Amino acid sequence: MINQLKALKLVKIYSIICDRFEKDLKYTCERFSNNHKQDLTDQEIMTIYLFTVQEEQRFSIKQIHKYACDYLHDWFPRLGSYAGFSNRLNQLSEAFRRFSASLFEDFLPWDCLTDQSLLDSMPIITCSGKRNGKVAKDLTDKGYCSTKACIIME
Numbered sequence: 001m002i003n004q005l006k007a008l009k010l011v012k013i014y015s016i017i018c019d020r021f022e023k024d025l026k027y028t029c030e031r032f033s034n035n036h037k038q039d040l041t042d043q044e045i046m047t048i049y050l051f052t053v054q055e056e057q058r059f060s061i062k063q064i065h066k067y068a069c070d071y072l073h074d075w076f077p078r079l080g081s082y083a084g085f086s087n088r089l090n091q092l093s094e095a096f097r098r099f100s101a102s103l104f105e106d107f108l109p110w111d112c113l114t115d116q117s118l119l120d121s122m123p124i125i126t127c128s129g130k131r132n133g134k135v136a137k138d139l140t141d142k143g144y145c146s147t148k149a150c151i152i153m154e
Contacts (some may be wrong), residue, residue: 013051020103044076062082
């Protein structure tokens with residue numbers, strides 16, 4: 001059982017997924033077999049995954065399924081086995097890609113420049129200051145840091 005605040009977040013995530021599903025996500029995971037009507041819908045599987053990753057910081061599929069069995073069983077009584085859940089989740093990879101792309105399109109700030117990227121220039125040490133680098137020689141360069149009075153890799 002989950003508290004009321006988490007329950008509202010779960011319903012909100014499910015509502016957003018259902019709205020997107022009717023627009024364009026249903027075409028990314030359409031099944032052409034006689035087993036196209038599942039007990040647990042694709043929207044419910046996406047909701048379980050996104051809710052558990054966001055709220056509980058559980059990132060492995062096994063942890064997500066266990067959490068759903070333990071705490072979300074009242075919301076999703078037809079969850080099924082771990083193997084079935086994992087298989088269905090893998091089949092929805094294209095739907096997740098399209099879902100995230102549509103969210104980025106809709107919630108992009110007005111002042112965001114899509115043709116520019118920001119890159120962090122934090123130095124990464126590839127060897128000690130007294131040695132010559134043997135890893136990525138064309139990408140690394142030795143320099144002298146006057147404030148620390150030592151040799152650094154840039």
